[in-house]
Structure formats: C-alpha cells, structure tokens
Amino acid sequence: MLSHKIDQNTELKLLERHHAEAVFRLVDANRDHLRPWMFWVDDTKTVSDSETFIQKALEGFARGTEIHLGIWVDGEMAGIVGAHTIDPIKSYAEIGYWLGKGFQGRGIMTRAVRALIDDLLGERGLNRVEIRCAASNRRSQAVAERLGFRREGRLKKATPVRGGFEDLLIFGMLAEEWRSGKKDMGR
Template sequence: MEFLNVDAHTSLQLYHTNDAQAFFELLHKNKAHLRPWINWVDAINSLQDAQQLISARIKSFEDQESISLFIVQDQKIIGSIGMFNWRKEIKCAEVGYWMDKDFENKGILSKALNVLISYLFQQVQLNKIELQFNAQNKASGAIAKKFNFKIEGIIRSNYAINGTLEDSVLAGLLYAEWKQMKTI
C-alpha cells in the first residue's frame, strides 16, 4: 500500500523522508492549535526532529506495527492519520489523526477516517478499532459519535499534556457494528 484515495483531490499517503520539510512546516504552523491534544508536538523543534519522527514511523510500518499516513490534498500535506497500538492477537488497533487548522470543518477528516476504517476492517482484517481522545476534545468526541464508536470508558490521568495529567475517553468500533452500519 503506497496510498489510498479519499476523493478526486485527496489521498492518504505513506510517510516518506522527503516529506520532512513540509511536515515540519505544517506542524510548526499548527503547534499552538495541536498542543492541547497531542503530547509529542513540542518534541519536534527542527527539521532533524521531523526527519527522525518520520524515519521512526516508516520503520514501524516496515515492522508491521503501525501505519502512518499523510492526508494530502492537491499534492499538499494538510494533516496525518494512522493506526498504532496494533494488538494482532486480538485484531485490535487504535487510530489517531490531526489536521491543519485551515482545513478543519470541511469534511476532509471524516472522509479520510472513513477510508482508513474501511481499509483497516477489510484489508488488515481488524475486529476492533479504538479511538482515545482527551475528554475535553469536543471535535474528537463528535467524530467518535459520527462513526458510531461506542464510549467504553474514561481512563483517568492517562497522559500528560503541557505538564498536566489529562483524562482520555476510550471509544471502540467493532467490525460487526461497522458492517451493519454500512448496510443500513
């Protein structure tokens, strides 16, 4: 898999080292916007940091541990989406995503997530997809609801954001639920 088409202008493309500059610039532009929700954004402070992160994600893909994809619209990187925490023995993995603030609320992320979910259930043959998000992140809560993820619980003090322990919501979508939703 090199890429997945989302629509005529948008695709999901595997991370490549030659995308480091564009990734770094996009992340730098959106740092303040992403900081409340993503705990690793402040670790990317240079092009070298971006290259190292991309290289680590590529290796993780090659080792069949995760899938990291750029959301690309008209050949411009506008975000990232992927699968990680893959527990093969129970056919379960977590998805995560982030978007350039200038491209939010346009339906792009929903379309990208729909394509990724379909790929993960049909090609990777997962039985369950999980989504964890900060309990204060209303946008991710809306995404979970839109895709019929079931809230499975609150994980208290689950991760640190800006030196503060934050709760996260754990939501899950089973293959059978997704398949039923697709036939309605």
C-alpha cells in the same frame, strides 16, 4: 495502504522520509493549535525530528505494527491519520489523527479516518479499532461519533494536556459493527 484517493482533492499517502519537511512545516505553523492535545509538538523542533518520526513509523509499517498516512488536500499536507498500534495477535488497532487548523470543518478528517478503518477492519481483517482522546478534545470525539464509534470508557487523568493530566476517553468499533452499516454514519 500505500496511497488512497478519498475524493477529487484529497489523498492519503504513506509517510515517507521525503515528506519530513512538509510535516514539519505543518506542525510548526500549527503549534498553538496542536499543543493542547499533542504532547509531542514541543519535541518537534526541526525537520530532522520529523524525519526521525517518519523513519520509526516506516520501521513499524515494515513490522506490520503501525501505519501513518499523510493527508494531502490539493497537493498540500493537511494532517496525519494513522494507527500507532496494530496488534495482529489481539486483532486490534489504536488510531490517532490531527489536522492543520486551516483544514478543519470540511469533513476531511472523518473521510480520512473512514478510509483507514476500512483498511484496518476490511483489508487487514482486524477485529477492533479504538480511538482515544482527551475529554476536552471535542473535535476528535466528534469524528469518532460521526463514524458510529461507541464511547466505552474514561480513564482518569491518563493523558498529558496543557502541562497537566486530563481524563482520556476511549471509543471502540468492532469489525462486525463496521460491516453492519455503522460506517455509513458521517457521510
């Protein structure tokens, strides 16, 4: 998936180097909002840091081991959705996502994640997708739940949050479940 129109106003686009400034501006404007769950926020200090992230993401895309898509709403960068791990041998992907505060509450992330899962479980033919998020991150959990993911586990103090560690929740979806209609949840 290089680009995908979600609706009249929303599009996913494969992150490219020329998107680095837009990514950095969105991160910079949302530091306090993202910091509780995104440990990398304080390491993103310049546009060059965003360029480095995108370059590594493109290298992973070329290897088929990851994909990172910018979420654009009315031509403005709103967030990122992606698979930071794609393992074709295990037929598995782990996805993550974040959205600028001003874009929340409109179903944008649920639609973006749905499109990514359609690609991973449909087009790429993977067997399983996981979403992992901090136990306190209710918004990330809600996206997984709206899309019919089942909570499969809890890893104690396994993710860095607010200078400490917090439990990590694991949500899973199998291709057969996705095809059987669970993907219609959250529409």
